[in-house]
Amino acid sequence: MGNRSHLTPWTQTHYPRRVLDVGTGTGDWVFDFAEEYPQTELIIGTDLSNIQPDETPPNVQFIIDDSTEEWLDDDLDFVHTRDTNGCWEDMNSQIIQQAFAKLNPGGWLESQEMDVQLYCDDGTAPADHGLRLWLNELDRVSRITGKPCSVTPNLKQWFIEAGFVDVREEIFKVPTCGWPEDPEQKQIGIWCEEMLSSGIDGIARAYQLRVAGLTMEQHQVSRDGFCSLLFPLDLPIKHLQLSGVF
Numbered sequence: 001m002g003n004r005s006h007l008t009p010w011t012q013t014h015y016p017r018r019v020l021d022v023g024t025g026t027g028d029w030v031f032d033f034a035e036e037y038p039q040t041e042l043i044i045g046t047d048l049s050n051i052q053p054d055e056t057p058p059n060v061q062f063i064i065d066d067s068t069e070e071w072l073d074d075d076l077d078f079v080h081t082r083d084t085n086g087c088w089e090d091m092n093s094q095i096i097q098q099a100f101a102k103l104n105p106g107g108w109l110e111s112q113e114m115d116v117q118l119y120c121d122d123g124t125a126p127a128d129h130g131l132r133l134w135l136n137e138l139d140r141v142s143r144i145t146g147k148p149c150s151v152t153p154n155l156k157q158w159f160i161e162a163g164f165v166d167v168r169e170e171i172f173k174v175p176t177c178g179w180p181e182d183p184e185q186k187q188i189g190i191w192c193e194e195m196l197s198s199g200i201d202g203i204a205r206a207y208q209l210r211v212a213g214l215t216m217e218q219h220q221v222s223r224d225g226f227c228s229l230l231f232p233l234d235l236p237i238k239h240l241q242l243s244g245v246f
Contacts, residue, residue, distance in 0.1 A: 005032045007170055007244045008078065008108045012037075016077035016107070019043040022067045022095060023084040027052040027060075033080075034060050044073070068094045074102045082112040085149040086142045092158040100162040109164065110246035114174070115152040116142075119239050131176065131196070138203065152243040159245055172242040192240070 010016060015037045021030050024045030034043050034057045045052060046065040056062065068088065079099040088094050099109040116139045118125060118132040125132065142149040159167045175189030176196065209216065 005029060005036055006078075006080065006110055006246075007112075007168075008110045008246045010037070010078070010108075012039075015040055017041045018073075018076050019078045019080065020071075020073065020076050020102075021045045021080045021082075022099075023047060023081055023087050024052065024062065025049075025083075027056075027062060029080065029082055030060055030062075031057070071098060071102050076103050077107045079103060079107070079109045080112075081110075083114060084111075085113055085116065085151060086145075086147050088151075089146050091151050092154070092161070096158045097162045100164060108246060109159065110244065111155055112242060112244045113152050113155065115241040115243060116150045117241075118176075119173070119241055121239075134204070152241070155243060155245040168246055170244045172244065174240040174242050176239060 018041055019033065021027075021033075021044065024030055024047045027045045030043050030045040030052075034040070038057070038059065040059055043060050045060070045062045046067055047062070048064065048066060050062075050064055052062040076099075079102070081095060084091075084095075096109065096111075103109065116135050118129065118135055139148070139150050156167055156169045173185075174192055175185055177193040178186045178190040180186045180189055
């Protein structure tokens with residue numbers, strides 16, 4: 001995204017007064033936005049888990065909250081989500097429509113979510129590539145939970161149906177390893193590989209044990225099978241896609 005924290009056309013002279021980051025996690029995005037826009041009156045980050053730092057800038061507040069319930073704050077200028085795949089039973093009604101109802105006139109909603117499939121520009125990634133299989137399994141099991149990970153194909157249309165106007169979508173390629181020659185894209189690929197390497201077991205374990213009903217031994221066999229196909233991730237021209245809708 002070109003080192004931008006947002007795609008919405010905020011500037012130092014035209015900035016939101018009150019901001020809500022839904023599903024804030026560790027609050028990294030909130031801190032980045034607060035640093036970029038210290039003049040913003042209040043930036044709220046909500047999450048089910050209390051994993052944010054205790055020390056915050058004066059205009060930052062973290063709240064433990066179930067965002068699928070009705071939001072109490074109806075004085076918002078900017079609502080933001082990022083990487084919330086699998087968090088909602090119905091992102092359209094629970095988040096997008098609710099954001100439209102709570103935003104002030106002229107307010108913006110922006111969602112940056114990862115697509116749950118593997119892309120390959122030259123078509124050399126086989127159908128049984130480990131990452132493709134793992135993403136397919138993630139998509140399948142998340143649908144069983146009732147909280148599907150695949151939301152990007154519908155995001156733009158959901159915004160429009162909710163009543164937002166001038167809706168735009170930008171698609172960003174995210175290399176799965178350091179194969180690009182461009183230094184910035186190469187670094188993104190290295191970060192992505194580290195993220196996949198460190199995060200796959202935790203994500204798969206949660207779904208397979210809690211949802212699919214596998215034993216720990218069955219999960220370990222499944223994990224080892226996926227990982228043997230998955231790594232190394234150095235097949236060229238292979239990437240994920242980040243979809244930004246605002």
